[in-house]
Amino acid sequence: MNAPGPSARGADPGPAAVGPGPAASPAVLVMAKAPLPGTVKTRLHALLGSRGCAELQSALLAHTVELTAGWPTFLAYDPPDAEDAVRCLVPPGVRLLPQRGSGLGERLAAAVEDVCTLRPGPVVVLGTDAPTLTADRLAAAFTALDSGHDVVLGPALDGGYYLIGMRRPQTRLFGLDPALWGGDQVLASTLAIADRAGLRTVLLPPLRDLDTPEDAAVLLGDPLLPARIAAALSPAEVAP
Known part of the structure; x- marks a missing residue:
């Protein structure tokens, strides 16, 4: 199935932020929780158990990193002492960085700053929660940035986003009220910051x-769900 094209919004760019132009080399930043039992996918514990949820997180993390094979990739992991738990899941060329900051907004801003210091240029940030994300969708994000957009966002159906990309570092986009993170107003609040x-x-x-x-339950019926993630869900009778 061919996805619809991106939709544009926003005003003309304001004053340029500090950073490189769009011709600089792009990079991908994956924000990921280490697959430690009892700490990941807690809303699925009743279905999979804590160990099954950790196995699911491993599959999601590995799948997401595989999509980035065509671009320089950084993985920011949490907790910061869990490097060993993620290193075995990613190729040697992926640069690992510990997340830092007290909340998700601070951790996103710090990770983007770290990546853009190490490799100046456009950056696309991914989570690991969107199992039907494809490499083509990631490429479309970079195409949008290369065509002159300052920011690209991939909306999640729950009101958040699965992807955010920037031509130049725009850490103000992560300056949401901490209480909003994880809720259904994350995308709308981020768009409001960008518009302002x-x-x-x-x-x-x-x-x-x-x-x-x-x-x-919905994703198990989606033909785009990767087999490894479907297998990680299969031990349970999944119901809404």
């Missing part, structure tokens, strides 16, 4: 995150 800053923003087609039993 005069940033040209484009939206990719939406995807479903895998967080809840309902998500699992």
Whole structure:
């Protein structure tokens, strides 16, 4: 199935942020929780158990990193002492960075700053919760940035986003009220910040995150769900 094209919004760019132009080499930043039992996918514990949820997180992390094979890739992991738990899941060329900061917004901002210091240029940030994300969708994000948009966002159906990309570092986009993170206003609040800053923003087609039993039930019926993730869900009778 061919996804619909991106939709543009926003005003003309405001004053340029500090950073390189769009011709600089792009990079991908994956934000990931280490697959430690009892700490990941907690809303699926009743279906999979803590160990099964850790196995699911391993599959999601490995799948997401595989999509980035065509670009320089950084993986920011949490907790910061869990490097060994993620290193075995990613290719040697992926640069590992510990997350730092007290909340998700701070951790995203710090990770983007770290990546853009190490490799100046456009950066696309991914989570690991969207199992039907494809490499083509990631390529579309970079195409949007290369065509002159300042920000690209991939909306998640729950009101968050599965992808955010920037031509130049725009860490103000992560300056949401800490209480909003994880809720259904994350995308809308981020778009509002971008609009106020005069940033040209484009939206990719939406995807479903895998967080809840309902998500699992829907995604198991999606032909785009990777086999390894379907297998990680298969030990349970999944129901909404």
